[in-house]
Amino acid sequence: MVSEMLLSQQTSCGRHPRFARTTWADDVMLFVTSFLECEFLAPAFDEAGEPRGPRLQPTVKKLPTGPIEEPTSPDWTRRSNATEGMPRWLSFTVFRDRCHRRAFLAAGLRPSATALADGATVHCWVPARPDPSRSPLLLLHGFGATAIWQWSAHLRPLLGAGFDLYVPDLLFFGVSAAPGPDRSESYQAQCIMAAMEAAGVRRFGLVGVSYGGFVAYRMAAMYPTAVERVVLCCAGVCLEERDLAAGLFVVSDLREAIEILLPQRPEKLRQLVRLSFVRPQLVMPSVFLRDYIQVMCKDYVKEKTELIQAVFNERKHSDLPKINQPTLIFWGEQDQIFPLELGHRLQRHLGDNSQLAVISNAGHAVNLEKPKELCEHIIAFFLDSPQGSHNGQDVPSPNSQKNINFNQD
Template sequence: MASMKLVQLFRRYLSIVATLFQTLISCFFNFPILIKIADSVLSLYFLIFCDLRPVTVDLDDGETTVHFWISGHRKISRPNLVMLHGYGGNSKWQFVHQVSHLSKSFNLFIPDLVFFGKSYSKNPDRSVEIQARSVVGGLKKLGCDGGKISIYSISYGGFVAYKMAEMWPEMVEKLVIVSSGVGFTQQQKTTEMKKHGGDCCSEILVPRNPMDLRRLINISMNTGLKFVDWVPDFVLSQFVTVMYEKNRQELLELAKNLLEREEEPQLSVITQKTLIVWGDKDKVFPLEHAYRLQRHLQSSRLEIIKEIGHAVNIEAPTTLNNLITSFVLSA
C-alpha cells in the first residue's frame, strides 16, 4: 500500500516536472528570449566599449518620440556625425560593426528612425520628410541647433539624409550616402522589387517569417551572413518578432510611401560635399544608379567596393569606416 502511494506520488511529481519543462521549452522557442538577450548585450557593448548612452527625446509636436544613442563624452575637437540606418532592424543591429571605430573620431548621434526601435509617432504622415523633421527636431533638442553636422546614411536612411541636406543646408555640412536609391522613379523602384519575387513592399522589406527574412538577407548580401541558412527557424522567428511585429503596420506604410510615391521630375541638387559608396554586387539598387547619382551631384565622389552587396555596413565595415573617417575629417 505504501509502495503504491509512493509510486503515485512519484508519477505526480514527474508529471509536474514534465509540464514545467515543456513550458520552459515552449517559452524558449516561442518567446523571443534569445534576441532580447542579444539586444541587451548590444546595449552593453554600446555603453561600455563605445562610450555611447541612450537618450529619448520628446519633440515639440507633442506626437513624436525619437530614441538616440549619443556619445557620452562629446569633444569640441571632434565633428558631429549623424548615422541613419536602413530597413533591416534598428540602429544597434545595423551599426554594431561601426560604432567602436567611428566613436574614436566623432561625436556620434545615432537615432532610431520613427517606427524603428524605440522611436514612435502618432503623426499619420509616413513620408521621408517626417523622418527628416523628426531627426532634426531631436538633434536640436540635443544641442545641435547651432553647429554643423555630417551625415552617414545607408539605404532607406539615404533618402532621409538627402532630404535633411535639402531642407537644412545651413546645418548639414557633408553627406555620405551608401547604397541608397535616392532619385529612383516609382517605376524603377517597382521593377527592382519584382526582380526578387516581391509584388508588394511587405514581401521584401517587412518579413513575416523565417523564409521572408532569409530572402531579405540573401538579396542584401553578397559574401556576408551565408551562415543564415544554418540558423534555426525559431531564432529567425524571434528576430522577426522583435524587429518587425510591434510597428508592423506603420513599417508597411512607410515602405509603401517610399516605393509607390513618384519622385519629383527632377531630383533637387544639394550643394554639400557628398561621398557615395556602393558595393559592385548590389542587387537592391544596382551600381548604375551610383554613377547616375554621382553625375547629378557635382560636389560628389564615388567609391566602389568590389565583391560587396547592398549591406556594405555589414560586409565591409572596416573599409566603409575608413572612407567615412577620411572624407568627413578632410579639410
C-alpha cells in the same frame, strides 16, 4: 539590415572575432557565449533590462515649439515582443540586443529621448560627455533591426578617429514613434533635426544607410547650413516608381518588396538575407529566424509598410532636389536591393560635388559585410583633409577621383 544577426562578422559584444559564424552550430555556440558573457562576465541586468546599480534614465529635451508632454520612459531593451514559442531568457535575439546595448554604453554613449510638440518621440544614443573639440557625426540606419544592431561594429573606429556620435532610431524603429499620419522622408528629417537641435548640435556630418540614406538626403536638402557633408550608403534616392515595372529590381511590384523588407515568415527572412549579402550563410535554422522575427519584426508593421509605400509612390527622379554638400556615394557592387545603376544615377544627378566608391564582393549590406572599409571611407571623407578645421567647416574630399572601385576579397 535584419540579417546582421545571422551574418555579421562581429560577435554579440564585439570582442571576439574568432567566433565569426559559418554554420548553425556556430550560431548555437555564439548564443551560449552571448549568454555567459552578458549574464556572468558583464554587469548583471535587472528584470527591466537595465544594468543593476545606478539606473540610467532617459533624457527628455524640450523644444521651444509649443507645449510638450513628457514621454513614457521607453523600454530600452525592447522586451515587449519576447518570443511566443521561446522563453525570453532563451531568446538569441534578446541576448544579442542586450549585448549591442552594452557595447553602446561601454563606448561612452547614453540613451536619450526627445519629445516633440506634435507628440512624436525620437530615441537617440548621444555622447555621455560631448566634447566641442570632436566632430559631431549623425548615423542613420536602414530598414531592419534598430540602430544599435546596424552601427555597433562601427563605434570604436569612428570614436577613435575623433567623432562624437549621434545614433537615433528613426520613427517606428525601436521606441521612436509618432502619432500622426505623415510617413514622408521630410517628416523623418524634421524629427531627427529637432532631436539634434535639442542635443545642442547645430552643425554635423551625416551618414545614411539604405532607407537612412533617403532621410539623410532629405536632411541635407532641407538644412544646408546644418549638414556639412554627406555619406550615402546604398541609398536608392534616385529610383522612380516605374523602375519596379521596368525590371530594375528583383521584384516587380511593391507588395512583394514589402513582404521581403518586412519579413514575417522564416522563408522571407532567408530571401532577404540572400538578397542582401554576397556570401549569405548557407544554413539558417528556422528556430533562430522565428526568434528574430518575433522580437524585431513585429512592431509597427503597418507604419513601416506605409514608410516603404511613401518611398515608391509617384516617385520621379525629376522631383529630386540637388544637394550642394560634398557627397560620398558608397555602394556594394553586387547590391540586389538597390542595384548599382542607382548609384551611378545619383552621381550623375549630383555632378562634380560627389564621388562614387564601389566596393567589390559586397551587396546591399555592404556596411555589415565591409564595416572596416566603410569606416575608413567615412574617416577619410570627413577628417583626412589638407585644410584646417573640419568642425563646422566644409572641407574637400581627400580623393579627387570621382569614381573609385575597391577590390575587396
